[in-house]
Amino acid sequence: MVLQAFGFGHPGGIELLLRILQAENGRFPAEVYAADEGELSLGEDDEDLSELARGLRYAKRQVQTLPPAQGERYQRWLDHASQIKEHMDAGDLVLDPLGVEELPEREELMDEHGIGRGEAACLVLALRHGAPAVFVSSDEEASEVADELGIRRITIRDVLRSWVNVFGPSTAVFDELVEGLRQARFDPGEGFADSLRREL
Structure with missing residues (x-):
């Protein structure tokens, strides 16, 4: 969902995210994004697709079905999201699928802690690389599991x-950026954003 927040919310959001994290690249499992949004027609159930693919398909459906003024927000998401493929092509974003031997660990995290497939896969990937995991601020369950796992x-x-x-x-x-995150449905919280703005 972090890719969606920064990828949908701002035309340079992914570059900015990597710069703030001081990371050469960001890695994510196929459960987060597998460039699979075109595998089904827009009307088909997309539950088995990656998280970001579902978000892209949702935005496309909104653009096609809403009046133009209301669909403009979702068209902006899609326009901004083109940066994700560009960063993948450049190697700044890397699809790093879990191995077959790691899938039971993903399932165990989901069953034991009640977290989603994408969050569990991110944690398994972070364990493999000894790297930090990046979550949306509201994802308290996954953050708690990360703390438990060190x-x-x-x-x-x-x-x-x-x-x-x-x-x-x-x-x-x-x-x-804050308004873009809000438009992409990832509001950092008005009080939090205001306190940071005062610091600036």
Whole structure:
């Protein structure tokens, strides 16, 4: 969902995310995104597709079915999302599927902790690489599981806090990203955003 937040919310969101994280690339499992949005027609049930593919298909359906003024928001999501493929082509975003031997570990995390398939797969991948996991701020269950497993984890709020403290963007640029995140349905919280803006 972090890819969706930054990929849908701002035309340069992925580059900004990687810069804030000071990461050469971001890796994600196929459960998060497998470039599989075109495998089914828009009317077919997409429950088995990757999380980001479902988000892309939802946006396409909204553009096709809503009046143009209401569909504009979702068209913006799709326009911004083109950066994801560009970053994958450049190697900044890397699809890193779980191995067959790792799938039981993913299932165990889902069963024991009640977290989703994508979150569990991210945790397995983070364990493999000894890397931090990045979650949306509202994903408290996955964050708690990461803590239990000793995996470093970062939330969107942590990313925004680091952006303000380390990079000091202008208030206009800050407002643009926060509004983009809200438009992409990932509101960091009005009080939280206001406190960061005051710091700027």
